[in-house]
Amino acid sequence: MMSKWQAYIALTRINRPVGIYLVLWPALWALWLAAGGMPPLWVLVVFILGAVLMRSAGCVINDYADRNFDGNVRRTCQRPLATGAISVKEALGFFVVLCVIAFLLVLTLNTLTILLSFGAVVLAAVYPFMKRHTYWPQAFLGAAFAWAIPMAFAAVQDRVPWQAWPLFVATLVWSLIYDTAYAVADKEDDLKVGIKSTAILFDKNLVPMIAFFQMIMLGLLIWTGLLFSLGLFYYLGLFIVAGLFFWHSWRLLTNDPHIAFQVFLQNHWIGVIILLGLIADSIWLIPLGDR
Numbered sequence: 423m424m425s426k427w428q429a430y431i432a433l434t435r436i437n438r439p440v441g442i443y444l445v446l447w448p449a450l451w452a453l454w455l456a457a458g459g460m461p462p463l464w465v466l467v468v469f470i471l472g473a474v475l476m477r478s479a480g481c482v483i484n485d486y487a488d489r490n491f492d493g494n495v496r497r498t499c500q501r502p503l504a505t506g507a508i509s510v511k512e513a514l515g516f517f518v519v520l521c522v523i524a525f526l527l528v529l530t531l532n533t534l535t536i537l538l539s540f541g542a543v544v545l546a547a548v549y550p551f552m553k554r555h556t557y558w559p560q561a562f563l564g565a566a567f568a569w570a571i572p573m574a575f576a577a578v579q580d581r582v583p584w585q586a587w588p589l590f591v592a593t594l595v596w597s598l599i600y601d602t603a604y605a606v607a608d609k610e611d612d613l614k615v616g617i618k619s620t621a622i623l624f625d626k627n628l629v630p631m632i633a634f635f636q637m638i639m640l641g642l643l644i645w646t647g648l649l650f651s652l653g654l655f656y657y658l659g660l661f662i663v664a665g666l667f668f669w670h671s672w673r674l675l676t677n678d679p680h681i682a683f684q685v686f687l688q689n690h691w692i693g694v695i696i697l698l699g700l701i702a703d704s705i706w707l708i709p710l711g712d713r
Contacts, residue, residue, distance in 0.1 A: 426507075426508075429502040429507040429508050430502075430508065430516065432501065432502050432507075433481065433482055433485060433501070433502045433503070433508055433513065433516070434478035434481050434482060434520075435478070435481045436474070436478055440686075440687050440690050441477050441480075441481070442473055442474055442477045443690040443693060443694075444567060444597075444600065444689070444690055444693065445473040445476065445477045445567050445570065446469075446470065446473040446693075447690065447693025447694060447696070447697055448567065448568060448570055448571060448589075448593040448596075448693065449469045449472075449473060449570035449571070449573075449574050450466075450469070450697050451571075451589065451593075451693075451696060451697055451700060452570065452571045452572075452573075452574035452575055452586065452589060453465065453466060453469060453574045453577075453578060454697070454700045454701060454704060455575075455586075455589070455646075455650050455700065456574055456575045456577075456578035456579050456586075457578050458704065459704035459705075460704070461574075461577075461578055462578070464530065465531065465577045465578060468527045468528065468530060468531060468577070469570065469573075469574060469577070471524075471527055472524050472527055472528070472570075473570070475520050475521075475523055475524040475527075476520075476521075476524055476542060476546060478520055479517050479520035479521050479524070479546060480546045480549070480550075480566065482513055482516055482517040482520065483517050483546065483547055483550055484549070484550040485501055485502070485503045485504075485513065486503065486510065486513050486514060486517070486550070487550035487551050487553075488503075488550065488553075488617075489503040489504065489510065497607065497608060497611070521543055524539075525539060525543075531576075531577050532576065532577065532580050534576040534580055534581070534582075535573055535576040535577045538569070538572055538573045538576055538582075539573065541569055542566070542569045542570075542573065545562065545565050545566035545569055546566050548562060549562040549563050549565075549566050553617045553618055553619065554616075554617070554618070555618075556618060557618045557619065557620060557622060557623035558620060558623070559618065559619060559620075560597055560598045560601040560602055560605070560619065560620045561594065561597075561598060563597050563601055564593065564594035564595065564596070564597030564598055564601070565594055567593060567594075567597050568590045568591075568593035568594045568597070569590075570593075571586055571587075571589050571590040571593055572586055572587075572590060585646075585649040585650065588642045588645050588646050588649065589642070589643075589646045591642055592639050592642035592643050592646065595635050595638050595639045595642065596639050596689075596692070596693075598620060598635050599632055599635050599636055599639065599667075599689065600685075600686050600689035601620075601686070602619070602620040602621050602624065602628070602631075602632060603621075603632070603670070603674060603682045603683070603685040603686040603689070604682070604683065604686040605619035605620060605621035605622070606621045606628070606674070606677075606679055606682035606683075607679040607680070607682055607683040607686075608621075608679075609621045609622060609679070610679075628674065628677075629671050629674050629675055632670075632671055632674060633667075633671050636667040636670075636671065640660060640663065640664055640667070643660055643663075643696070644657075644660065647660070652699075652700070652703050653703045654703075655698075655699045655702035655703045655706070656696075656699040656700060656702075656703045657699075658699060659695045659696050659698060659699025659700075660696070660699070662695050663692050663695055663696065666688075666691065666692060666695075667692075670685045670688065670689070673685055
């Protein structure tokens, strides 16, 4: 039986950092765009720590919402709330502690960022319960993850320009892509216990729908590049991302839950490639003609 310490680590899934990366990379995209390069160091630290804390808090509230279902799902039956290693009261208390620590960090930033942070908590708390009411819980997860975009612009510029919102939507759409692949792994069990997802909704049209959202995301990222006058390295990154998207869709044609989960895990490299393109552009901007 796991110790209490191990149970809390399992509850936050901090030992499985892919979820942290999927929150962090879009926040860093926005910080680099908002600052036109390297953002202020303390702002960068706050967003990195905030990604760790809020993703952990999201896992806690997700497991609380799913506590009566996880025991019936093969992949989640050993989670701490499902096994009783952590009580409901302890989990809710831990969720509050994580949110308070994250909020204390945000309090070191400007007023607009502080106000926007309340939206992040609401989205993180609401998402897990959407699985009961809609086949689009992935969209709510995407909104929660993408909320780092306006917060990052607010933290750097003390405003959220309209040009930030195409990136917000691109991040939301990205979540639809990778979390649908994630949901494929649980599709059979989700159908049994009555949990809804885009993987169930798309069913046999899963790959065409994911390819559709991949194209939307790429279009939004190209638009973002035009809005911020980005250069060759950024667009080279998008070219590589397009190749990875094609490869992921090809792998999903197998309809294999294990492969679908691997596609989910590999999606974080999409975020890395886009970030590297932004950083390279901020150092060595090579314009692509007059825009």
